[in-house]
Amino acid sequence: MSDVARTPWSNGSAITESDGAEGWERWLGLGRQAGDLLAAIVGAGPGEVALSDSTSVNLYKLGAAALRARPGRTVIVTDEENFPSDRYVLAGLAAQHGGTVRLVRTDPDTGVHADAVRRALDPDVALVSLSHVAYRSGAVADLAAITAAAHRAGALVLWDLCHSAGAVPVELSAAAADLAVGCTYKHLNAGPGGPAFLYVRRDLQAHLEQPIHGWFGQRDQFLMRPVYQPETDIRRFLAGTPGVLGMVAALEGARLTATAGVPAIAAKARALGTFALALADAWLSGYGVSVASPRRESRRGAQVALRHPRAWQLCQALRDAGVVPDFRAPDRLRLGLAPLYTRYLDVYEAMYRLRDILATGRHLGYPAQPTGIT
């Protein structure tokens, strides 16, 4: 952006007594500044990550770019436990390109396995798109093995890092992953609806074409040229004007995460999860609660899921007890253990209160699970 910094353009005029010339120029680079911090967090290089849009929109842009880069192939492989918005976007994309989505069967508790993905691969597959950490169980997929398998089959890979960035180690460059997206409002702590990010491996950047030809992807955007000529770097995958308030929060979240360091954060996530599962085994199994997350620490993100036939009612009772869980259909209660601010005492309190609810049967006084939620 340095070539823009001394030009007399601006975005929205204003008359000020002080020189207002710097603020508007600074914000243009925020998305890439945060992107470079995020790159280190997800094992990528500088210039390979940028803040942009929402996760769904980024998935659409990069998924479309991948389909375009694999002409003649029209199948997208994903898995049953992938986040619904991902499945909707991918199914829509496949249909719009005359193709289909191929669903890999997954274990609800331990997630998608590399062997299952391998069996789904053939020369029709253009793209494999999976969540690195499953949103319900917290199971970690084998990013390196699945990426390698996809590459052997001639497909590109697009990882959703929403539940893994800032929670577990991610090694995009080491795995030579092609594409990734993620949000900043889970473990990156940028607040609800914080801007999403996207990753494109450097050697692919100049060759892929995403379909939303907005001016933030345009070379020298403020020259306002009449014809779209996209940048050859990560900006090529941007579209419209990003929101500054959200970017500033995401930048701070990325800074906090980078300062703490992923190894320390991931170690605490593992310890918090193991502590939660130990308490579940000791205190809750007698009440019909079972563990619905991987027990192996290396296969588990910064969250745990518990299974119980009345999970719906338990979630309501637990919220009234001051602990905010997620209900996950059909019978799971999910606890997010954001390592940066969740204390061991918080985990203890959550499980203690859950035991108290089960012991007293207080959850039975809450409305039963409506039909239609499966």
Place this chain on the structure above:
Amino acid sequence: MSDVARTPWSNGSAITESDGAEGWERWLGLGRQAGDLLAAIVGAGPGEVALSDSTSVNLYKLGAAALRARPGRTVIVTDEENFPSDRYVLAGLAAQHGGTVRLVRTDPDTGVHADAVRRALDPDVALVSLSHVAYRSGAVADLAAITAAAHRAGALVLWDLCHSAGAVPVELSAAAADLAVGCTYKHLNAGPGGPAFLYVRRDLQAHLEQPIHGWFGQRDQFLMRPVYQPETDIRRFLAGTPGVLGMVAALEGARLTATAGVPAIAAKARALGTFALALADAWLSGYGVSVASPRRESRRGAQVALRHPRAWQLCQALRDAGVVPDFRAPDRLRLGLAPLYTRYLDVYEAMYRLRDILATGRHLGYPAQPTGIT
């Protein structure tokens, strides 16, 4: 969202001492709450407008929906003076659907005329997409006449309201306009990169299909059903998770605008512009400055453009004099006269300082316009 309000879902777990059950539910409705305020500002009805994504992404979604709704027609009509990002997005969309963009010639000072649009219409045209207020000249297009002409030719219309919402009267419903997009960071004062909005006429909402199948368009999104079944209302045109910080700012901006009222705002915009042009005529014409905006108040938005061979250097000198203009290629200086906070004194000061620069020749000491900026 009321059916969601008492369910035990949440978006991101947290353990709190206080009951955190309400905040996350409230923010889900922010985009539509702001949308209803914006609807009144652009002459639409409740439920016809929502905050979502960026203007470019919204243009892509609604443009794609329009092309899909007019099978067999592949031409998009727009104009030479339309904002570059709009032209890029529309050209990309047309190409992706096997079609082309047809450019209407426009007068750089007085904008796009309904007759010129009429001459561009034929049975190949699926969509007419124009800016209501031109970003350089501030010229106001005849929204009602152009919409009617497009409808007679069997095409849909998609208006960009970025430079008109909150600055001039907009009457979408009265004109039976089909689609519109706009930003909140110009005259709606939501801050840089504030979230964009989109409008879809109510009777079209259930019938159009936009291509980005994200979960904010999904019916009962928190049921997490495996297959995309979009809402039949304005939510159908949403995609991913919106940013709360930006939405809160946009909501405040919409509230301020609604409180002041568009008639009062538009009247002040006209008076500010006429004042600026009168000063330009009186003070600047002797220095080679000419007016590059419509003189008729009803044809001019809340901005004025001035033409001068050394506009590039004038913009730099004016910024150093504490007035932030926009340079607009090839030879224009644009002043935004946001009516809510621009005083008559500010206009006077801006023109006074510009005259002083011209009289002293101070702008000649600034770098000349680089080649390549046309």
